[in-house]
Amino acid sequence: MEVTRYQSHAVSVIEINHPPVNALSSLVCQALFKEFVEASKDPSVEAIVLCGANGKFCAGADIREFKSTSLMKTISIEDINGNIESCKKPVVAAIEGVALGGGLELALSCHYRVAHIKAIVGLPEVLIGILPAAGGTQRLPRLIGIPAALDMIVRGRHVPATEAFQLGIVDQVVQTNAIDAAVHLAREIIGKPLDNRRLSTLPVQYNINIEDFFDNALKKAKIQFFGAQAPLACIEAVKASVELPFYQGLKKEQELIASLVTTGQPQAQQYAFFSERNAGKWTLPSGEGWDNVSPKIIKTTAVIGLGTMGRGIVTSLSKANISVIALEQDEKQLNQGKKAVISLLEKEAEKLNKQGKSSSFANGLGPVHFTLDFGEIRNVDLVIEAVYENMGLKKKIFQKISKILKPDAFLCTNTSGLDIDEIASVTNRPQNVIGMHFFSPANIMRLLEVVRGCYTSPITIATTMSLGKTLGKVAVLVGNCPLFVGNRMLLPYVEQAGYLLEDGCNPEDVDNALEHFGFAMGPFCMMDLAGLDVGWRSRMEKGLTGDRVPTGTPARQRQGNRYCPIADMLCELGRFGQKAGMGWYKYEKLGGRKASPDPWIRDFLEKYRNTHQIKSHVINSEEIIQRCLYVLINAGFKILEDGIATSPEDIDVIYNNGYGWPKYRGGPMYYAATTGLAKVYETLDRNYKANPDIPSMKPTFLLRKLVAVGEPPLKEWKTQLGNLNNKL
Numbered sequence: 140m141e142v143t144r145y146q147s148h149a150v151s152v153i154e155i156n157h158p159p160v161n162a163l164s165s166l167v168c169q170a171l172f173k174e175f176v177e178a179s180k181d182p183s184v185e186a187i188v189l190c191g192a193n194g195k196f197c198a199g200a201d202i203r204e205f206k207s208t209s210l211m212k213t214i215s216i217e218d219i220n221g222n223i224e225s226c227k228k229p230v231v232a233a234i235e236g237v238a239l240g241g242g243l244e245l246a247l248s249c250h251y252r253v254a255h256i257k258a259i260v261g262l263p264e265v266l267i268g269i270l271p272a273a274g275g276t277q278r279l280p281r282l283i284g285i286p287a288a289l290d291m292i293v294r295g296r297h298v299p300a301t302e303a304f305q306l307g308i309v310d311q312v313v314q315t316n317a318i319d320a321a322v323h324l325a326r327e328i329i330g331k332p333l334d335n336r337r338l339s340t341l342p343v344q345y346n347i348n349i350e351d352f353f354d355n356a357l358k359k360a361k362i363q364f365f366g367a368q369a370p371l372a373c374i375e376a377v378k379a380s381v382e383l384p385f386y387q388g389l390k391k392e393q394e395l396i397a398s399l400v401t402t403g404q405p406q407a408q409q410y411a412f413f414s415e416r417n418a419g420k421w422t423l424p425s426g427e428g429w430d431n432v433s434p435k436i437i438k439t440t441a442v443i444g445l446g447t448m449g450r451g452i453v454t455s456l457s458k459a460n461i462s463v464i465a466l467e468q469d470e471k472q473l474n475q476g477k478k479a480v481i482s483l484l485e486k487e488a489e490k491l492n493k494q495g496k497s498s499s500f501a502n503g504l505g506p507v508h509f510t511l512d513f514g515e516i517r518n519v520d521l522v523i524e525a526v527y528e529n530m531g532l533k534k535k536i537f538q539k540i541s542k543i544l545k546p547d548a549f550l551c552t553n554t555s556g557l558d559i560d561e562i563a564s565v566t567n568r569p570q571n572v573i574g575m576h577f578f579s580p581a582n583i584m585r586l587l588e589v590v591r592g593c594y595t596s597p598i599t600i601a602t603t604m605s606l607g608k609t610l611g612k613v614a615v616l617v618g619n620c621p622l623f624v625g626n627r628m629l630l631p632y633v634e635q636a637g638y639l640l641e642d643g644c645n646p647e648d649v650d651n652a653l654e655h656f657g658f659a660m661g662p663f664c665m666m667d668l669a670g671l672d673v674g675w676r677s678r679m680e681k682g683l684t685g686d687r688v689p690t691g692t693p694a695r696q697r698q699g700n701r702y703c704p705i706a707d708m709l710c711e712l713g714r715f716g717q718k719a720g721m722g723w724y725k726y727e728k729l730g731g732r733k734a735s736p737d738p739w740i741r742d743f744l745e746k747y748r749n750t751h752q753i754k755s756h757v758i759n760s761e762e763i764i765q766r767c768l769y770v771l772i773n774a775g776f777k778i779l780e781d782g783i784a785t786s787p788e789d790i791d792v793i794y795n796n797g798y799g800w801p802k803y804r805g806g807p808m809y810y811a812a813t814t815g816l817a818k819v820y821e822t823l824d825r826n827y828k829a830n831p832d833i834p835s836m837k838p839t840f841l842l843r844k845l846v847a848v849g850e851p852p853l854k855e856w857k858t859q860l861g862n863l864n865n866k867l
């Protein structure tokens with residue numbers, strides 16, 4: 140039964156019961172409509188309470204049912220809302236857990252709202268590429284005013300109950316049972332006038348210059364959400380609440396949603412939504428997986444190394460209220476780390492405070508303890524080593540801690556690409572060793588690559604994936620190979636960016652094209668931010684640059700393949716990026732963030748091309764995008780072929796959450812599917828034939844196979860992998 144109804148004296152309680160989140164599927168809508176009509180006609184009923192089963196009011200329309208053809212369902216949610224609002228008997232929403240999207244729109248059509256203190260409300264439709272099109276953009280501004288409503292709708296912000304009360308979204312916040320409180324309130328208001336409780340009948344109040352306000356909002360949104368259409372549609376819809384009568388405003392919502400659907404962005408964002416949820420559902424070829432392996436509960440942890448990554452990880456653990464011992468090797472580094480963690484925690488507490496939430500670390504370090512003594516970590520459940528990327532150092536630490544720690548403790552290494560098996564091999568419990576690749580800043584970035592080695596046990600995976608979720612991360616299980624998934628795909632992309640400079644581009648041409656595509660940052664800005672020396676050191680270790688390059692090696696060639704030495708040359712000149720005040724760009728000061736194109740680089744590139752007799756040509760944005768992205772996508776196919784990622788969806792989750800890929804384009808593999816695999820294949824093939832010294836351009840077997848079998852939908856790519864080797 141999707142919707143149940145019971146009576147408590149004169150109050151009829153209608154409960155949505157559609158696990159897991161009481162989403163408004165077509166069936167729920169039909170049942171809700173029917174029960175509501177019956178209750179409103181029942182002479183023994185004098186008031187109605189609307190609630191959700193299992194402590195959740197409703198997470199909105201059922202996204203699983205969204206198809207471009209299902210626009211009619213909107214009408215059905217608004218049909219319910221219209222019925223509720225115009226009901227002569229008072230209707231009270233009892234909000235527990237979540238009232239999101241269509242769920243909040245439902246509650247807004249009720250005459251009163253009571254929320255549990257831990258509930259959250261919001262209109263997050265924009266995050267899945269649409270707008271609140273069941274009256275949300277018309278009712279919310281009438282209730283809380285335009286600026287507050289616009290902020291909530293355009294950012295899709297989850298608002299805690301206490302803030303919702305301050306804003307006027309809910310009428311009561313209770314610490315006890317919200318349904319009981321709603322029934323109580325419903326009884327009290329029986330027979331009282333409801334006219335000023337029907338939001339659709341109220342005027343939108345404002346004392347601001349509306350034209351200027353919406354113009355500014357649009358300008359800001361175009362910058363902040365560059366390329367995304369839904370925020371702009373949200374603004375237009377809220378503007379309609381001021382300019383049009385309520386029912387025309389509803390019509391505008393429908394028009395806007397229909398137009399969004401034609402952009403393809405809602406489809407991409409809804410794909411991204413479900414891919415993220417599926418990433419947690421890992422399964423090994425053995426059949427062991429998320430649904431049959433129980434994680435160990437992690438209560439105590441230690442973090443070794445308090446550099447940038449370690450500090451972020453300690454902050455993350457502390458935020459999740461997990462006890463953490465932070466370990467450094469000398470007093471100076473320990474104190475520096477401690478100071479940095481305190482500052483990060485203060486910022487986090489401030490953020491929570493603004494949201495009306497308290498934190499265990501508001502006045503200090505919460506569950507963190509700092510020490511120089513390895514002995515203190517002996518009883519922890521899990522250790523995360525976060526020292527810098529050096530195999531020798533990591534192995535030394537793992538050897539040492541595996542002797543100290545209790546036998547069932549888990550040993551995690553935060554590495555962006557080192558071999559997990561090699562690290563595990565020096566311990567007395569390789570089955571408990573796993574990679575946790577955090578992204579910087581680790582207390583902010585949502586992505587976590589969980590890297591399984593060949594010895595790693597299912598329980599270690601389950602525990603680490605579960606810890607990731609507790610930390611609020613999107614954890615994706617990947618296999619062990621140099622650079623894992625995200626960075627392995629990034630390598631040919633960055634290489635290609637270098638070749639583009641040789642062929643005639645300036646750094647800003649490449650960055651502009653990719654930022655215009657929707658990336659948060661182009662490759663050269665990204666390198667300047669991360670520090671060019673990081674890649675330089677790694678290339679030196681690999682013998683690609685520096686003293687270990689055999690004499691006589693051509694400057695632009697390594698092992699017979701094309702090589703671009705420009706980044707190495709900049710590093711030799713100390714141009715390490717932002718921290719040096721110069722890199723691919725120049726900055727206003729050391730550590731400055733405002734990049735300006737550097738005439739020096741232009742000169743340098745010209746001289747470089749002359750020295751190497753490279754004939755440059757004009758390269759347009761389309762070519763830049765294709766050259767950079769197609770090799771990245773090709774590497775994604777190779778990763779699938781090698782079994783390093785289990786699905787294209789996992790790759791997309793990694794790119795959407797860790798690499799600034801525009802979510803409204805779904806992710807690189809989704810983008811390949813929507814662009815057309817044949818186009819990607821043919822472009823790569825043509826480019827590879829023209830540049831046989833760039834192996835990353837050679838179309839992978841899987842890509843070729845998928846084109847050959849007629850481009851099956853992305854969901855079916857996995858079956859084409861057949862018996863290919865699976866490293867997961």
Ligand SMILES: CCCCCCCCCCCCC/C=C/C(=O)SCCNC(=O)CCNC(=O)[C@H](O)C(C)(C)COP(=O)(O)OP(=O)(O)OC[C@H]1O[C@@H](n2cnc3c(N)ncnc32)[C@H](O)[C@@H]1OP(=O)(O)O
Binds near residue numbers: 159199200212264269
């Ligand atoms: C494709 C073309 C586009 C066509 C567009 C046409 C649109 C026409 C209809 C227009 C209607 C307009 C009006 C209403 C719109 C809406 O309401 S849209 C939905 C708005 N709501 C949301 O965006 C909420 C999304 N959910 C969440 O934020 C979180 O899930 C949560 C509710 C906060 C719970 O989080 P957590 O506890 O971390 O659990 P999760 O793992 O995230 O989710 C648990 C399972 O629930 C599934 N789920 C969540 N929300 C929905 C939903 N709205 N519909 C369907 N399913 C939902 C989620 O997938 C998980 O499922 P499993 O993985 O199977 O466990």
